[in-house]
Amino acid sequence: MQVTNENNKKVLKELPSPKNVFEYFLALCEIPRCSGNMKGIRDALVKFGEEKEIETKVDEIGNVLFRKPGTKGLEDKPSVCLQVHMDMVGTKDEGLNFNFETDPIQTKIENGWLTAEGTTLGADNGIGIAFGLAVLTEEFEHGPIELLCTVDEETTMEGAFKVETEDFIKSKFMINVDSEEDAAICFGSAGGFERIFKLPLERIEKIPEGCTQVNLYLHELLGGHTGVQIHENRANANKWMIRMVLAATSTEFLISSYTGGHAKNAIPSSCKVSVLVEEEKADKFMDLIQEMHGKLMEEFFVIETKGVVLEIEAAKPTAEGALTIESTVQMLDFIHAIPHGVMRMSPEVEGLVESSQSVSIVKIVENALEILVFARSSSYSQLKILDQQLGSIASLSGAEYIKKDGSDFPPWEPMLRDNLLLESMKTAFKKIYKKEPHCYAIHAGLECSIIQDKYDGMIPLSIGPTITDPHSPQEKLEISTVETCYKLLKETLVTIAK
Structure with a gap:
C-alpha cells in the first residue's frame, strides 16, 4: 500500500515519525471508502495481506480480519484484537468540485495538524487502520494479534452487527482504535x-x-x-x-x-x-x-x-x-x-x-x-x-x-475491576506519558458494545490520536499525538504479553 498522489507524497516527506503509520494513512486517502462503497478498501486490504503473507479472512458481510502469531516464546500469551472501521463520512465545502467515489483526498499540514483541502480528512477511522497495518508489519515482541476492519460503521454499523461469530475472532481482549483524544483511555460509550x-x-x-x-x-x-x-x-x-x-x-x-x-x-x-x-x-x-x-x-x-x-x-x-x-x-x-x-x-x-x-x-x-x-x-x-x-x-x-432494522445498538458499560487489559494499558501509559492516564466514557457510539455483545466475555478498550471536527470539512488530526498514541498501542501489546 503506497502513496501515489503527488500532493500527498510531498506531505508525507514533511511528516515526522512514525513514517510507516503516516504512509499507510496517506495511501488510504487515495482509496474511495465512504460508507456503502467498501469494495475498493476491502480489495486493498486483502491485497495487503497477500503481499505481506499475513493470514487474512473476509466474513460474509465483508469485514476483513488479519491474524499475526505471537513472536517466538510468546505464542501462547493472550491474543489481542485491534478493531477499526473501513468507512469514512464524506462531506465537502459547498461548491467544491470533488467526487468521493473517484478523487483522492488532498491532504495538507497546518500548524501541527494534518487536514484536507475542503473535504473530510478520513482520519476517522483511516488513522486507526494505519495503526493496525503498521503493527502487523513491524517487528517487536508481542503475543498473538488480530486486526478486525469492519464495514459501514458510520451508517448502519452493519459490520459489527453481522460480524461472524463462529470462531472468527479468537481474542479475549479488544483495543478499538477509533477514539479521538490522545493521552486517554476510553472504557465506555453510548448506545443509540x-x-x-x-x-x-x-x-x-x-x-x-x-x-x-x-x-x-x-x-x-x-x-x-x-x-x-x-x-x-x-x-x-x-x-x-x-x-x-x-x-x-x-x-x-x-x-x-x-x-x-x-x-x-x-x-x-x-x-x-x-x-x-x-x-x-x-x-x-x-x-x-x-x-x-x-x-x-x-x-x-x-x-x-x-x-x-x-x-x-x-x-x-x-x-x-x-x-x-x-x-x-x-x-x-x-x-x-x-x-x-x-x-x-x-x-x-x-x-x-x-x-x-x-x-x-x-x-x-x-x-x-x-x-x-x-x-x-x-x-x-x-x-x-x-x-x-x-x-x-x-x-x-x-x-x-x-x-429502521439493525439501527439500534447497546451502550458499552464500563468494566473497571479485574481487567487485565486495562491494567496493562495503564502500565504502558505511565511508561509512555510519564503520568497517570485519564480514563473516561464518551457519548459517541463505538462498535465495542456490539462486538462485545456477540463475543461473550470479550473485554474492550478504546484509544486514538487527537482528531477534531470529524464528519466535517474542518476535520483535523493532531500530528504529534499520532506518535504518542501509536507508542501506547505497541507498549500495551508488549506489556500484556509479559
Whole structure:
C-alpha cells in the first residue's frame, strides 16, 4: 500500500515519525471508502495481506480480519484484537468540485495538524487502520494479534452487527482504535437508535397565478459529529431554517421543496428550501426571513465562527407543484416540535452527555415529509424514554414512526475491576506519558458494545490520536499525538504479553 498522489507524497516527506503509520494513512486517502462503497478498501486490504503473507479472512458481510502469531516464546500469551472501521463520512465545502467515489483526498499540514483541502480528512477511522497495518508489519515482541476492519460503521454499523461469530475472532481482549483524544483511555460509550418519521402531505398540482418562487440556501454552519460536538450547542441548519420560515408565515407562502442534512450522525450544516409566495408579498417574505436570520446570527455568533451564509433568490416559478397551505403549516410545526440537542447530562460522570438526539436529515419525498432522528444514551432506560417520547410526537402529529432494522445498538458499560487489559494499558501509559492516564466514557457510539455483545466475555478498550471536527470539512488530526498514541498501542501489546 503506497502513496501515489503527488500532493500527498510531498506531505508525507514533511511528516515526522512514525513514517510507516503516516504512509499507510496517506495511501488510504487515495482509496474511495465512504460508507456503502467498501469494495475498493476491502480489495486493498486483502491485497495487503497477500503481499505481506499475513493470514487474512473476509466474513460474509465483508469485514476483513488479519491474524499475526505471537513472536517466538510468546505464542501462547493472550491474543489481542485491534478493531477499526473501513468507512469514512464524506462531506465537502459547498461548491467544491470533488467526487468521493473517484478523487483522492488532498491532504495538507497546518500548524501541527494534518487536514484536507475542503473535504473530510478520513482520519476517522483511516488513522486507526494505519495503526493496525503498521503493527502487523513491524517487528517487536508481542503475543498473538488480530486486526478486525469492519464495514459501514458510520451508517448502519452493519459490520459489527453481522460480524461472524463462529470462531472468527479468537481474542479475549479488544483495543478499538477509533477514539479521538490522545493521552486517554476510553472504557465506555453510548448506545443509540435511528428513527424515521413519515408525515403525509397534501399537494396542489397547479402553481397559482401571480406567484414568485423564493429559494433559500443556508450553509457554512459548523456542523460536526452528533456524538462529539452535540454539547457545544452548534446550530442545526434544519432548526435554523424552520425558525426563519416560521417568522414569515404571515405572508401565507407554500413550500415546494425542502432538503436539509446529509448524514444521521452529523449535525446538519446546510439546508435548501423553495417557497411560492404572492408577488406583492415576496419582498415582505424576504425581509422577515432576513430579520430572523439576523437574530439567529446574534444568538450563535460566539459558536458559529465559520461564517454562516444565507442566500436568497427570487425567481420565476420552476416548481412543478407545492404543498397546500395546511400541509405547509403542519410540516413547519412538526419539524419545529422535534427536540434537538442534549436531553440529559450524566448524573454519575461529570461533564459527560448521557442522552441526546439530533434532527439529522429532513426532506420532502413525493407526498410525505421524512425526518431522520438519531438518538444516543449511555442508559438503557433513557434510550427507551427517548424512543417513547418521539413515538408520542408521531402519534400526536399523525406521522408514521419507523424503526429502521439493525439501527439500534447497546451502550458499552464500563468494566473497571479485574481487567487485565486495562491494567496493562495503564502500565504502558505511565511508561509512555510519564503520568497517570485519564480514563473516561464518551457519548459517541463505538462498535465495542456490539462486538462485545456477540463475543461473550470479550473485554474492550478504546484509544486514538487527537482528531477534531470529524464528519466535517474542518476535520483535523493532531500530528504529534499520532506518535504518542501509536507508542501506547505497541507498549500495551508488549506489556500484556509479559
